[in-house]
Amino acid sequence: MNATATPGGFETVKSGFVALVGRPNAGKSTLVNAVVGSKVAITSDTPQTTRHRLRAIVDTDEAQVVLVDTPGLHKPHDALGEELNRSSLMALSDVDVACLVIDAAAPVGAGDRWVAQHVAASSAPVKVLVLTKADLADQARVERQLAIAGGLADFDDVVVVSALDGFNVDGFLATVTRQLPDGPRYFPRDMDTDQPLEVMVAEFIREKVLLATRDEVPHAVGVAIEELEFDRKSDLTRITATIFVERDSQKGIIVGKAGAMIKRIGTEARTDLERLLGGRVYLDLLVKVKRDWRRDSTQIRRFGYGEGL
Numbered sequence: 001m002n003a004t005a006t007p008g009g010f011e012t013v014k015s016g017f018v019a020l021v022g023r024p025n026a027g028k029s030t031l032v033n034a035v036v037g038s039k040v041a042i043t044s045d046t047p048q049t050t051r052h053r054l055r056a057i058v059d060t061d062e063a064q065v066v067l068v069d070t071p072g073l074h075k076p077h078d079a080l081g082e083e084l085n086r087s088s089l090m091a092l093s094d095v096d097v098a099c100l101v102i103d104a105a106a107p108v109g110a111g112d113r114w115v116a117q118h119v120a121a122s123s124a125p126v127k128v129l130v131l132t133k134a135d136l137a138d139q140a141r142v143e144r145q146l147a148i149a150g151g152l153a154d155f156d157d158v159v160v161v162s163a164l165d166g167f168n169v170d171g172f173l174a175t176v177t178r179q180l181p182d183g184p185r186y187f188p189r190d191m192d193t194d195q196p197l198e199v200m201v202a203e204f205i206r207e208k209v210l211l212a213t214r215d216e217v218p219h220a221v222g223v224a225i226e227e228l229e230f231d232r233k234s235d236l237t238r239i240t241a242t243i244f245v246e247r248d249s250q251k252g253i254i255v256g257k258a259g260a261m262i263k264r265i266g267t268e269a270r271t272d273l274e275r276l277l278g279g280r281v282y283l284d285l286l287v288k289v290k291r292d293w294r295r296d297s298t299q300i301r302r303f304g305y306g307e308g309l
């Protein structure tokens with residue numbers, strides 16, 4: 001459909017909100033980035049990478065699709081996990097399209113069935129099954145997976161994609177766009193995410209910690225921005241951030257031998273932040289211990305995780 005002007009002067013296009021829900025690691029955030037065409041969400045192979053429900057906006061002449069990325073739904077072990085689940089389930093309550101994202105190459109299990117029940121019960125008028133990571137599965141596996149996952153709920157549409165090699169990402173966008181009602185553009189045309197800059201900066205830093213560490217360390221990390229200021233004289237952005245962990249031993253791992261690990265995290269984060277900010281960045285990273293912060297709702301809210309925004 002082409003854009004039309006209403007009597008009030010507002011342009012009417014296909015527009016609305018499309019939530020992506022699924023188990024941790026299914027590939028939701030990678031798909032969001034692929035559709036938007038830039039990095040708005042952090043990704044990693046650590047489950048529960050996403051800690052914010054975030055909106056990513058895809059604007060074309062005919063449509064404005066607002067993708068809602070959500071934390072992976074899982075069995076919570078602490079207050080943080082409960083908050084993340086709450087945030088994902090809330091995202092389902094007020095969207096036009098609910099997408100259940102399933103990894104084409106991972107067994108469909110009880111976790112997927114549980115998420116599917118929430119998708120089925122949501123008030124979203126349209127439900128779409130998205131099978132992603134198609135590059136990791138052969139045709140037979142994809143078909144088997146579609147047969148199993150397709151039975152988890154009553155889906156209006158099914159899409160197979162690979163966010164990593166770009167297979168059918170356009171097809172995904174076309175499918176969800178087709179399902180949207182006519183409406184206004186909800187966000188300015190040049191906006192690609194509703195996340196505050198400070199949140200994005202903290203998340204970009206956290207991603208580098210996730211990529212550099214293993215086991216329990218990535219889950220114990222929270223990042224807070226202390227300073228974010230553009231210095232006109234030296235034409236660079238000064239950022240001071242604190243990486244919080246729960247134990248002294250985790251602090252030792254993040255600092256590394258003679259500070260090697262924190263230096264590596266800083267260098268990798270700076271490259272991403274310079275791309276995000278479009279200019280030079282001076283990044284100062286501190287590492288501190290905040291014991292058991294994942295059990296402390298006040299601290300979780302202070303970091304802004306879950307519904308904290």
Ligand SMILES: Nc1nc2c(ncn2[C@@H]2O[C@H](COP(=O)(O)OP(=O)(O)OP(=O)(O)O)[C@@H](O)[C@H]2O)c(=O)[nH]1
Nearest residue numbers: 025026027028029030044048049050072133163164
């Ligand atoms: N091969 C392949 N890997 C993918 C694809 N999509 C995502 N991945 C990888 O899968 C891992 C998880 O991706 P994410 O996008 O962070 O997953 P998520 O569903 O957002 O995970 P949570 O935020 O923890 O819920 C990362 O290592 C990605 O690189 C894909 O299409 N193909």
Ligand SMILES: [Mg+2]
Nearest residue numbers: 028029049050
């Ligand atoms: Mg994610």
